[in-house]
Amino acid sequence: MAHNRYYIINANDPNCEAIVDLCVGSHTSQRFNIAKTQLVVKLHEGDHEQHPELEGYTEYNHDEIIEALNNNEWQVPPIE
Amino acid sequence: MAATTLIQISNVFNLMVQEPNSGLLFYKYGYRQEANINRDNNFDQGNITGELFPRLMFEIPQFIQDVDTVEYFGYNDEIPIVLYFDDLQDYQIDGTLETDNTIEQQSKLLDIAKIFMANLREVLCKKYRIGHFSKPRYVPRTNAHNDRLIVWQVSFTLTRLVPCVEASAQIDLDNLPATLEETDLEKYATGTPPIRPFECPSSSNSMLFDGVNENIEYGTDVAFDFQDTSSFTFSTWVKFNSFNNGHFISKYSTGLTTGTYVSAGLGNRIRFDLQSNAGGGLGIISVRSPLLGLVTGQWYHVLVTYNGNGLASGTEMYINGVQITKSVLFDTLGGGNISNTENLKLGGDNTSGLYLNGNMYETRIWNTVLTPAQALAEATLDPSTGLAPLPVLTANLILRNQTGGGNEAIFGSSEWNFANNSTITTAATSNNMEVGDRTTDLP
Numbered sequence: 001m002a003h004n005r006y007y008i009i010n011a012n013d014p015n016c017e018a019i020v021d022l023c024v025g026s027h028t029s030q031r032f033n034i035a036k037t038q039l040v041v042k043l044h045e046g047d048h049e050q051h052p053e054l055e056g057y058t059e060y061n062h063d064e065i066i067e068a069l070n071n072n073e074w075q076v077p078p079i080e
Numbered sequence: 081m082a083a084t085t086l087i088q089i090s091n092v093f094n095l096m097v098q099e100p101n102s103g104l105l106f107y108k109y110g111y112r113q114e115a116n117i118n119r120d121n122n123f124d125q126g127n128i129t130g131e132l133f134p135r136l137m138f139e140i141p142q143f144i145q146d147v148d149t150v151e152y153f154g155y156n157d158e159i160p161i162v163l164y165f166d167d168l169q170d171y172q173i174d175g176t177l178e179t180d181n182t183i184e185q186q187s188k189l190l191d192i193a194k195i196f197m198a199n200l201r202e203v204l205c206k207k208y209r210i211g212h213f214s215k216p217r218y219v220p221r222t223n224a225h226n227d228r229l230i231v232w233q234v235s236f237t238l239t240r241l242v243p244c245v246e247a248s249a250q251i252d253l254d255n256l257p258a259t260l261e262e263t264d265l266e267k268y269a270t271g272t273p274p275i276r277p278f279e280c281p282s283s284s285n286s287m288l289f290d291g292v293n294e295n296i297e298y299g300t301d302v303a304f305d306f307q308d309t310s311s312f313t314f315s316t317w318v319k320f321n322s323f324n325n326g327h328f329i330s331k332y333s334t335g336l337t338t339g340t341y342v343s344a345g346l347g348n349r350i351r352f353d354l355q356s357n358a359g360g361g362l363g364i365i366s367v368r369s370p371l372l373g374l375v376t377g378q379w380y381h382v383l384v385t386y387n388g389n390g391l392a393s394g395t396e397m398y399i400n401g402v403q404i405t406k407s408v409l410f411d412t413l414g415g416g417n418i419s420n421t422e423n424l425k426l427g428g429d430n431t432s433g434l435y436l437n438g439n440m441y442e443t444r445i446w447n448t449v450l451t452p453a454q455a456l457a458e459a460t461l462d463p464s465t466g467l468a469p470l471p472v473l474t475a476n477l478i479l480r481n482q483t484g485g486g487n488e489a490i491f492g493s494s495e496w497n498f499a500n501n502s503t504i505t506t507a508a509t510s511n512n513m514e515v516g517d518r519t520t521d522l523p
Contacts, residue, residue, distance in 0.1 A: 004514075006292065025512035026494070031293035031430060040293055045516050066291050066437060070324065075433040076334045078325055078345060078353075079364060079410075 004042040006065035007057045011037050015053040022051055033074050040069065089210065089238070090138055092203055093163075096196065097136050103192035104165075105490065106135035132490050132497065133171075134192055137164040159239075161213070164221070165193040165232040171491055177515060186230050190218060193232050204238070213238050282442055282468035283482040283489070285518045286317070287427070287496075291324055291437025293512045295428035296481065296498060301506035303447065303478045304331055304424040306340055308356060308390050308417050313450045314342055315383040315458050316426075316483075317441035317468065317523045320376050323348050326436035327429035329443065333420040334431040337362055340418055341429060342384055344436075348374045351409075352384040352395060356416025363416035365392045366409040369399060379441075379523035381459035385449040390415050396449075401459030403452050426481060426508075439521055442468040444502075445479035461523060468523075477502040491515050 009019055011032065016039075020027050023041040032039045042065075043051075060068055069075065090109045097107040139162040167189045170178050178185065197216045204210045214237040221231040289295065298304065306312055314329045325345035332339030337357045344350050350369040355362070365386075374380060380399055387394040392411040397404050426443055428435030450458065450473065457472045471477050480501040482489060490497050496510040496518070510517075 004290075024514055025293070029293075029495075029511040031433065031512075034433065042290075042292070042512070045514055062290060062292075066322065066324065069292065069433070075325070076431075078343065078351065078434075079337075079355075079362075079366070080346075 004045050004062070005047070006040060006042045006060040006062070007054055008038050008040050008060070008065075008068065009054075009057055011039055019051075019053045022047075022053065034076065035073070040065065040074075089161075089204075092200070092208065092210075093136060093138055096199060096203065102196060102199075104134050104136050104196065105132035108135065108137050132492065134165065134167040134189055136196070137166060139164065160235065160237050163193075163234045165189055165196070165234065166223075167230045168493070169228045169230060171515070176491075176518075182230065186220060186232075189230055190232055193218065193234055197234060197236075211238050282462070282465070282470065284467060284520070284522065285483075285489075286319075286439040286441035286521050287483040287489075287510075287513075288439050288517045288519050288521070289326075289328075289427035289436045289513075290517075291322065291326055291428075291435045293428070293430075293435065294510065294517065295430065295435065296426040296483070296496070296508050296510050296513075298424040298479070298500070298508040299506045300421075300423065301504055303504045304445075304506075305419050306331060307388075307419050308354065308413060308415060309388045311386065311388045311447065311449050313383065313385045313446040313448065314352075314443075315381070315445070315450070315455075316443040317379055317381050318344070318436070318438060319379045319521070319523075320344050320374065320436075320438040322376060322437045323374070324437050325351075325434045326427075326438070327425070327432065327434045328436040328438075328440060329424075329426060329445075330429040331420070331422060331424045332429055332431065333422045334429070336420055338418055338420045339422060340386075342382065343434060344374065347371045350374070350382055350384075350397060350399065352386075352397060352406075354386065354395075354413055354418050356413055356418050358416035361414075361416075363413040364410035365390075365395060365413045367392055367395050367397060367406040368409055369397055369404055369406065373399070373404075376438075379439075381523070383450065383455045383458060385455075387449050396452075396455075398452070398455040398459065401456035403455070424479070426483070430511075439519065440483045441523060443479065443481040443483055444471055444477060446473060446476040447478050448473070448476040466522075474503075478504045481508065489518065491518075 009016060019041060020030060022043060024044055030039045030041060094107050096102055097104045167185060169182055169185065172178050201213060205212050216234050216236040219233045221233045223229040223231055316329060318328055323344050325343050327341040327343045330341035332341040337355050340354045342350065342352050349371060352367050354365040381401060383398040385396045390413050392408040397406045422431060427440055454472045457469060460469060461467060462469045471480060481498055482501060496513055498508040500506055
């Protein structure tokens with residue numbers, strides 16, 4: 001089970017680049033929502049710092065972020 | 081003695097680094113001199129996965145301008161050579177966190193360098209009779225560009241003047257070619273690498289995917305560009321933490337609604353799709369396993385096949401080696417092509433946002449249909465090791481991802497790099513994964 005802290009941030013946040021630098025992965029590997037207006041990022045496991053760049057954003061644990069992304073804003077559901 | 085070129089010397093380094101006992105994972109030709117030539121790592125065509133550690137770097141003598149054509153001994157009977165043995169702090173060779181301190185790591189790297197040099201001496205002096213060399217000088221260095229790099233600079237002189245010194249052979253020299261051709265490097269860069277073992281042991285780790293943004297992505301290779309007329313088999317062990325429609329094997333583009341994938345979703349079912357939008361109309365083959373057939377937290381071996389007939393009847397689905405009665409959701413592919421330009425992905429598909437929340441272990445793909453007997457054999461753990469069996473068929477194996485395997489999955493500076501132990505050498509890199517995503521959780 002992942003113990004990372006997850007955040008959904010705005011793609012147009014002026015601190016976006018700095019936030020991604022704090023997080024796991026690269027600028028090209030991050031996952032965006034379907035509209036490309038937001039992206040989900042996660043801090044490295046064991047990073048318990050309070051980063052000022054993430055102030056104002058909701059922190060999610062693993063179960064919470066799975067639930068938060070389980071909708072048509074973030075997924076293209078399978079054809080039924 | 082035939083003329084020897086520096087590129088042949090480089091080829092010797094390259095071949096030796098690829099020997100399993102060399103202790104090294106990467107070789108680069110040309111170092112710190114912009115005029116020099118950077119050669120791709122032969123483990124990794126196109127240098128997709130990037131540099132691995134520990135590695136060997138060869139600094140070409142500065143006075144040599146055209147290393148491809150210059151005869152080594154045409155210039156001088158004594159040529160100074162400088163090699164750099166590099167290792168990265170923090171991680172061990174298998175990607176696990178480093179338990180040694182920097183001094184201990186440095187000491188181990190020195191041992192690797194000394195063994196390599198002893199073997200090199202034997203190779204150059206006895207096997208290929210290229211020349212002899214002076215006693216190597218080992219100097220620890222720092223790297224101005226990367227302060228986490230541990231560096232041993234080894235300098236020596238290649239010469240015909242000093243006698244050859246015997247050395248112990250840690251590397252099996254019989255694995256090297258009997259004669260050294262000038263085109264060796266090019267041959268290995270474009271052909272089958274000398275060491276690409278289908279038979280390497282199954283991994284003793286699985287890879288944990290978070291269902292959020294983690295996956296493993298292969299580079300482009302025509303072998304993975306499945307058509308509606310292609311025959312293929314997908315096989316993997318998988319454990320689900322939830323049934324969230326995550327595509328655990330996919331070559332799929334949501335934007336084009338084209339491709340193929342295997343997922344697990346609504347009703348705790350495995351779903352196998354082939355989709356095409358050729359001609360503007362959506363065509364789909366979609367088959368599913370029985371309703372509520374699976375549970376979370378349990379390992380399953382999932383194997384699906386497609387014989388290229390364009391119909392749902394051309395698919396089969398096996399769970400734990402048993403051919404199941406599949407239900408057909410759609411059977412309207414109608415000859416539409418499923419080809420697309422997306423990369424092959426394991427653990428999640430970023431175009432649909434559908435990611436696996438669970439583990440994968442030993443994923444394999446063949447460009448043929450496995451028989452029921454072969455499917456059962458694939459799902460049967462090796463009783464002597466408790467691990468996945470070796471592939472039942474190697475001739476048509478186009479992907480073998482030893483997901484989390486100690487010997488073929490290496491954590492680089494920020495992501496996992498995976499070799500493809502099949503007839504296809506296209507390697508893979510993870511997205512948004514960490515060292516801790518390799519687990520000892522096994523079927």
